[in-house]
Amino acid sequence: MLASACGKSEETEDKGTDAEAGAESGDDVVKVAWILPGPINDGGWSTAHNEGRLAVEEHFGGKVETTYKESIADGDGAQVVEDLVKDGYDLIFGASYGFGEGIKAASEKYPDVHFEWATGDAPSDNMAVYFGAGEDSLYLTGMAAGAETESNKIGFVAPFPIPEVIRHINAYALGAQSVNPDATVEVVWTNSWFDPETERKAAESLIANGADVIANGGDGPAPGDVAKEKGVAWTGYDSDQSENYADVWLTAALYDWSEYYI
Incomplete structure (x- = not known):
C-alpha cells in the first residue's frame, strides 16, 4: 500500500519481453520504462516497483516491451528521461519525488509521450501522478511500535524532509501515541533514499539515545540489521522482512504496485 525512494547514478537495463512476439501477433508493442532511485534488489521501494514491472510483462506478454534504470540520483533523472524518449519509449514511470523536475520538463517538451510521476x-495532460495512502498504513505501524516500546522512545530513520515523508512520520507518531500517550518519536535524517552506511549510523545513534523500537522510512533494511544486532524491535517499510528478522520484526507498510501498473 505504500512507498518512497533515491540513490547513485548507475544505469542498468533489462529488456523484458521481446517486442517481436507482439509484432508477430499483429499488435503494436508499447514500450514502457521505469526509472528507479535504488537498486532493484534493495529489498524495499525499488524492489517493489520492479516487481510491478515484472507483473506488467507477465500480464501483457508480447504486447509490451519494458526496461528499467536503477540507482538513479535525483540530479540525473532528467538526462535518463531524455535518453528513454530518444529510445522510443511510449510510457515512462519516474518512481521518485526527486525525478519531478526532469519529468515535468520532458512532459512539456514531448507531448506525445506519456509520463507518470510517483509521489508527485x-x-x-500527458503526465499523471500516483502514490498510495501510505499514512494509513504508517498509522497502524506506529500503533505496533507504541505498544511495543518500554522506554517510550522510538527512533525513526528518515530519508528526506519532503511532504510525503513528513506526512508518514506524523501518522506513525500519532499511531504510536494512540495506544501509548507517553511514546515519543525521534527522527534522524539521512538525506538519501538508499545509503546503508548512513542508515546504520542513524539507527545506532537512536538506540544509543534510548530508543527500543526503530522505524525505517528509507528503501533498504540497514536499520533492521542494527535492530537485530542490538536486540530492539523494528518496523520496516516497503517489504515484508518477517522471515529475515523474525526476532525483532513488528510489521511494515507495503505496496503492491502491480495493482496500479496493470
Whole structure:
C-alpha cells in the first residue's frame, strides 16, 4: 500500500519481453520504462516497483516491451528521461519525488509521450501522478511500535524532509501515541533514499539515545540489521522482512504496485 525512494547514478537495463512476439501477433508493442532511485534488489521501494514491472510483462506478454534504470540520483533523472524518449519509449514511470523536475520538463517538451510521476504533484495532460495512502498504513505501524516500546522512545530513520515523508512520520507518531500517550518519536535524517552506511549510523545513534523500537522510512533494511544486532524491535517499510528478522520484526507498510501498473 505504500512507498518512497533515491540513490547513485548507475544505469542498468533489462529488456523484458521481446517486442517481436507482439509484432508477430499483429499488435503494436508499447514500450514502457521505469526509472528507479535504488537498486532493484534493495529489498524495499525499488524492489517493489520492479516487481510491478515484472507483473506488467507477465500480464501483457508480447504486447509490451519494458526496461528499467536503477540507482538513479535525483540530479540525473532528467538526462535518463531524455535518453528513454530518444529510445522510443511510449510510457515512462519516474518512481521518485526527486525525478519531478526532469519529468515535468520532458512532459512539456514531448507531448506525445506519456509520463507518470510517483509521489508527485501538479499533473498535466500527458503526465499523471500516483502514490498510495501510505499514512494509513504508517498509522497502524506506529500503533505496533507504541505498544511495543518500554522506554517510550522510538527512533525513526528518515530519508528526506519532503511532504510525503513528513506526512508518514506524523501518522506513525500519532499511531504510536494512540495506544501509548507517553511514546515519543525521534527522527534522524539521512538525506538519501538508499545509503546503508548512513542508515546504520542513524539507527545506532537512536538506540544509543534510548530508543527500543526503530522505524525505517528509507528503501533498504540497514536499520533492521542494527535492530537485530542490538536486540530492539523494528518496523520496516516497503517489504515484508518477517522471515529475515523474525526476532525483532513488528510489521511494515507495503505496496503492491502491480495493482496500479496493470
